[in-house]
Amino acid sequence: MARIIINQSLVSKPEELVRLCPFNAIEWDNEYLQINAACKMCKLCVKKGPAGVFTCEEEKVEEIDKSLWKGVCVYVDHVDGDIHPVTFELIGKAKEMAAKINHPVNVIFAGSNIEAKAAEILHYGVDEVFVYDAPELKHFRIEPYTAVMEDFINTTKPSTILFGGTNVGRSLAPRVAARFRTGLTADCTILDMDESTDLAQIRPAFGGNIMAHIYTPNNRPQFATVRYKIFDAPERNQEQSGKITLCKLDADKLNSRISVKDVKKKETVQTIEDAEVIVVAGGAIKSKEGLEMCKGIAEKLGGMLAVTRPLVEAGLADARLQIGLSGRTVKPRLIICAGVAGYIQFVAGMDKSDTIIAINTDPDAQIFNVAHYGIVGDVNEILPKLAEELGA
Amino acid sequence: MEILVCIKQVPGTSEVEVDPETGVLKREGIDSKMNPYDLYGVETAIRIKEQTGARVTVASMGPPQASEILQEAFMMGADEAALFTDRKFAGADVLATSYTIAQGIKKVNIPDLIICGKQTTDGDTAQVGPELAEFLSIPHVANVTKIIEVTDKAITVEMDMGHSVEIVEMLYPCLITVEKGINVPRLPSFKLKLATKNKKIPFYSLSDFEDKNEKNYGLNGSPTRVLRIFSPEANSDRETWTGSGEELTGKLVKKLKELKFA
Known part of the structure; x- marks a missing residue:
């Protein structure tokens, strides 16, 4: 004990x-x-x-033989055959880590009618794609998908398996980890491979301002989930490499107590709270044209336009786009504050954002107190150039 | 129908800081509250209760003072409670936590439906629900955004799959994790507070469980270890850029590319 x-x-x-x-x-x-x-x-x-x-x-426990577990593996994250791009980012990381310990990179792909899609993965430099193709796997249902993972693990004895930090990955990975009574670390932001084949799993802890280095010293396989846009996807090779191995599950393992009645595409009414990138137009943006430019830049960066209170009061923008105590609270991965003064009521609505870039002509502007990158300059000069550079 | 909701007591603030001088976690102002995501789970259960007459039990694992949040759930309308508490559970990671709760639920009674919040604000893993379902050998659906129908055999829910939503029916016994925003949790009722203030909350410890092997609990039952805790690189130290509009734009574009936004 x-x-x-x-x-x-x-x-x-x-x-x-x-x-x-x-x-x-x-x-x-x-x-x-x-x-x-x-x-x-x-x-x-x-x-x-x-x-x-x-x-x-701490009581000494019997040590496992880690050399019996080989392979740095990636679960192919998809919904109905649409592969989530996080999959390729994980493949890139898996290749880098596998090279350090001379392990193969294998991927697991479960679904229905996915053979052509599996061939596409061979362009990314993996060693083997294990394909479980069955009509029962068309939709993500937890029991058959867990059974696939169980079969894969029992067959190949992998050392590490990476899952995307998506709704699918975050549902499947813990289920499999529990089945094998092994460790899983959620939403790692840094991963590295130790010579001992222990996966170094680093993630924010206790609400995000402390980092924890977590590892799994005496269990295999070891699991981690990683969110989208943390790692780099490898370049797609012209040539295919590696091979596809078709695997089969017994019919009883494909049973589920869950039945999918309907699938609906989501309505795309995006709110600024959901945006991963936000460009905020502040008081220095005084015209409709300036707002349109901010919007164009935001969209080019995959995000949304937001504004400060004066622009709403001036009737230039909808109140639903307003950030601050009297507006919405946002926590995007990137926020660019263009010509924003940075009064406390505004800052309270956005200071938890991951990366804050502020542009203001006044080097003493309050917004710089919360910015990670403070650009002392004129938005009316910088934004048009930025829009041009980004092709917005 | 029997429903069990798993809830957790978490620090009142998520802002825990490391003292840069000593490396010790700063503990000022840490009080406790119910994990905010769990409020949606309790509310989901109470709404099903109002509709079907189900009996709602709330369960938690934690120190004895975690019974405070079970009391709070009584004030929202929960009928029964259970607390799994033992010093031997200390240092549990997700696996050992899920296993402990599973053992506790087996002791209390496996209900038709288990409801968990999406995740906790202190661990942020979102893993305990699925692992718990695995240990109880029941199916689960995560990211539930709507309860569509509750019958005596199955529950039909809407599940968020990122770009789409799926309507799925799942037979009991089963587990769901509910998203924030599935409903608006009610405030604790003063009437219920008075009515339930003397309600006993049973405590269960390791000696009550079917599996009494200490190796499966707490730090011993945890496959993961924290090697070290450290402050993130001080990127909160602001970089200030000055220069011509041209230079500044160039730097900005470079930074956006580096951060993979452009």
Whole structure:
């Protein structure tokens, strides 16, 4: 049993020791210092406490033979045969990591009538595509898809499997991880391969301003999900390489207690809350033309236009596009604030955005306090050039 | 019909910071609340209860003080509660957590329908629901955006698949994870607060479970380990660019390409 042991005889200032734990797991009952059920085994008390007071006891477990598990694999993420581009990004990363430990790169593709699509994957430099093609796999239903993964893992004994951080990947990966009683790390932002074949899984923890390096020391396969646009997709080769292996599942494994009644394409009413990229037109944009230009740039970057309150009040833009306390709150991956002053009521609606770029002529503008990249310049000069560069 | 909703107590703020001097997590102002995504799960269950007369149980795993959020669920209309709590569960990752909850639910009673929130605000993994379903050997549908029909044998829901939505029917027993925005969670009722304030919440520990092997719980039952925790590279240190409009535009385009937006 791994646990924190407290050497009571060394405890001198219990109130201070209690504060070592960010999870309130250390308790002082006026006699003894105790660890309660809130302990997350983060071992900060061992690291930061006075020497010898907190120690961690971990029982030795039998080590597995990792050399029996070979292959860095990618699950082909798709809905009804439409391959999600995250798949190719994962293939790129898998190739890079497999090269370090001399493992093959294999992909798993389950669906219905997907042979032609599987051939396309051979243009991306993988070693083998394992195809499970059956009418029952037309729709993503959890039991047969989990059965596919189970069969693949039992057949090939892979070391690592990567899944896209999509609705499909985030539903399937945990299910398979539980079946094999192994580790899975969600939404990694950095992945690397250790010589030991342990996958270094790095992701934001506790709400995003702390990074955690997680690994799976004694279980295989090891699983990770990664969101779209984290890694680079490899170039498509003219020539195909690698091979396709057709696999079959027993009929009873294709059964499901789920039946798909209908599939509907989503209506595309996008709101600024959903946009991954936002270009905000601020008070320095004074005309309809300026707004149109911002919109064009936003669309070229795959995003949406938003505005600050003065533009709404001036009747230049719809209130649904307004960011701030009196408007909407957004957290896109990229936000470009063009000519925005950056008053607190605006900033409160966008300061959680991943990357903030601000353009303002005033080097002391408040918006620069939250910006990651502050561009001291005139939007009316920069935006037209940017629009031209981007072909907007 | 029996419904069980899994809920979790999370820190009141998601803004946990590392002290740059000492490397210790700053703990100021950390209070606790029900994971906001779980409110949608509780609301979904209560609405089904109002429609069908189902009995709603809420369950959580955590320290004894997590019973606060179970009380809160009573005030929303939950009928029963269960807390899985034991020091031996400490340090559990997703696998060990899911396994613990599965063992607890087996002890309480496997319901017709289990409802989980989309994810928690402290772990953000969205994995416990599917893993729990696996350990209970029941099917699951994640990302549910609408409950369409609830009969005595099956539930029909709308599932978000990214570019499309699918209408799927799933036979009981089964598990769904519901999206934020599936409904508007009600506020706790003062009347129910008074009516339920003396309601007992049973605690279950490892010794109550069918599988009593300590190796399957807590840190021991967790295949993943945190090697280290560190502050992200200080990209919050702002870069300031000055220059001509031409230069600035060039730099901006280069940065957009580097960040893969252009």
